[in-house]
Amino acid sequence: MNQDSIYAYTIPDNGRVKLTLDERFIRLEYSQSLRDHNTFPAGCLSSVSCISPSSFNSKQNPSILYFNILWAEVSSALMSDFKAALTIDYCTTTEKKTAQLQKLTLSIDAEFVDSCNEWIQKLLQRVYNASAGVVRCKRLLILINPFGGQGKARAMFQAESLPIMDAARCKIDEVVTKYKGHAAEIIENMENLEELYDAIVCCSGDGIPHEVFNGLSRRPDVKKAFTMPVCQLPCGSGSALCVNLVGSKNVSYSSLCVVKGAPQRMDLCSLTQKGKRYMTFLSQTLGMIADCDIGTEHLRWMGEARFTVGILMRVLAKSKYPCEISVRIAHESRNQVRQAYNEHKLRPQSSLPDQEDGLPALKYGTVDDDVPEDWKTIESSSLAIFYVGKMPWMSSDAMFFPAALPRDGYMDMVLVDSKIPLSESLKILTSIEEGKHFDSKHVHYYKVDAYRITPKAKSGFISIDGESFSFDPFQVEIHQGLATVLSHSPSFQAPGV
Structure with missing residues (x-):
């Protein structure tokens, strides 16, 4: 058997399925007998949505993009005939950049459990490309502004984002801001921020990212602080950071992008007014x-x-x-x-100048x-x-x-x-x-x-x-x-x- 392929069985159909790791996705090949069924076997999936019976009869096999996969593991037996079950958590996505959480469950023969675990490790290496800076099981600090937009930020996060992050085995710390400037204070004063988290997620409009960047600028080790990735879930009346980074205002799709995101350097500006400096x-x-x-x-x-x-x-x-x-x-x-x-x-990130220690000096002075x-x-x-x-x-x-x-x-x-x-x-x-x-x-x-x-x-x-x-x-x-x-x-x- 190809080391990039494993065999499993649909539930409850018991139809044999071959799962193969391709360049950008998992390819599923169902047995010929199942192709003749009037209904598609349980657990169908594709890179966009489940394939209908009519389209399944074509030469195209269902597949799921690595980008859409959140996690995979072998769990305990679901049926007496089989030792274990393979589960794959993933999102179906659309061209309009929406996402919906899904789970595929397939049975595994006892003799293939070890090889399935090896296959899962290969899969997760492709799903979370460490060489590109993608971290699996991210540790995320979630800053929620309950007053932003129409006051629904926390409910939106709980309903649309948290299930996806949980499925990706992210470690979540939620903090609800209480007043204007609170997020900046949290970021400025939190001990060991860079060691505790892989990213700061602003569940808000653009006010919280503004506060976060200013909070980072006031930390003792500014150079280290600004290596902390910042992102946004679109839960406010203005969510420009998310729209520019993700291309969508869909909270679920944006959450998938947080899970699959990697650190990217970006320009920042200093503003001086009335004797003060802001980012x-x-x-x-x-x-x-x-x-x-x-x-x-x-x-x-x-x-x-x-x-x-x-x-x-x-x-x-x-x-x-x-x-x-x-x-x-x-x-x-x-x-x-x-x-x-x-x-x-x-322009690649590697071509950018090294960051200075401390907040960069103002080349052109201040407004005064x-x-x-x-x-x-x-x-x-x-x-x-x-x-x-x-x-x-x-x-x-x-x-x-x-x-x-x-x-x-x-x-x-x-x-x-x-x-x-x-x-x-x-x-x-x-x-x-x-x-x-x-x-x-x-x-x-x-x-x-x-x-x-x-x-x-x-x-x-x-x-x-x-x-x-x-x-x-x-x-x-x-x-x-x-x-x-x-x-x-x-x-x-x-x-x-």
Whole structure:
């Protein structure tokens, strides 16, 4: 018998099945007699869903992708005729990136138990590719924000995520945050954090990841702290970290990606304002977008739809936000941005600079220092949108920064003036979902590595990673590859430019 194959029997049909380890999946071959049955044998599976009787009669055999497999083991006897049973925990997945937990149980002949255990070890080595950094039986710190989104985060985790993590034999510690800033305090003060856990999982919107990165920045050994992978389960009104890393807002599928994720380095930014330094992983905005984010808190019950309603109201009102922007532009034209994107999109982690000890020094000082001479200054009395991002998707229906990359060492900046025709504003608004606003002549799109913005209005909103900040000048600069996230892919889940 091929060392990559074992034989088992369906329950209760007692039909013989050959399970073979292929390059990317397990292939199941049922005996010919079972192919003639009117009903498919118990325990059927495929890489997407169980195969129906009609499709089973074709030449295609059922299979399951290694990515979808959570665990396999031989357990005690289920029937007197057989010594043991092989169980495989896995998820069926769809093209829309949803997942559903399943279990396949097959009987094993007594004489094949030892060889089955050896086969399982080979299977688990492929299911959890250690050379790619995938850890099996992950130790996970779950931070749950019970107030995020519509207040259903804990229930969503218990119902949709925990069963998958349990099936993958993950070790779970749940902590429910009690107030704003609590997650940052937990991460900053937890002893032996890096030794206790393989990843921090934020069961929340984007506020908890923001707190986690800031908590890591305040730990005694910052260099070591930022090697801790951070990820997100989409349980808030905004779940951009998850959408960019996973490409889905389905909690079950996102949980599968946590189980199968490996550490990936990602850029992080420092922001200085009023004598303090913060870390920002997602975005910074003043003007229309900030108004739609912070200024629509009373519409939180609408979920992500509140952002669409808010921005439409402000576009129709031709809202404007006077400010002064000083910026260090690296790539300015569309061709330059596309060229930079193509040069960096496949950049390996090994090519990134080594991290410094401690929090990286600020190359350009703080917002209280003089603006460097080589920065470009833009004065605007009619700016509508000032938006800077580090990821393509700002929400599941807004790919605001299609040229953003995980570790290219740049932020993507978008500027739009309020003086453009209303029809063009609406055209930009409706094209953001697919990132097609990138080609609009009314959108200024830059790759930058540092900037400062000074609002000229007396009051307004500033949103940093979706969190409300003081309406005062602030300065931001990039730190290439400083943070670590947990992802099943080295790239963001976006089509690019």
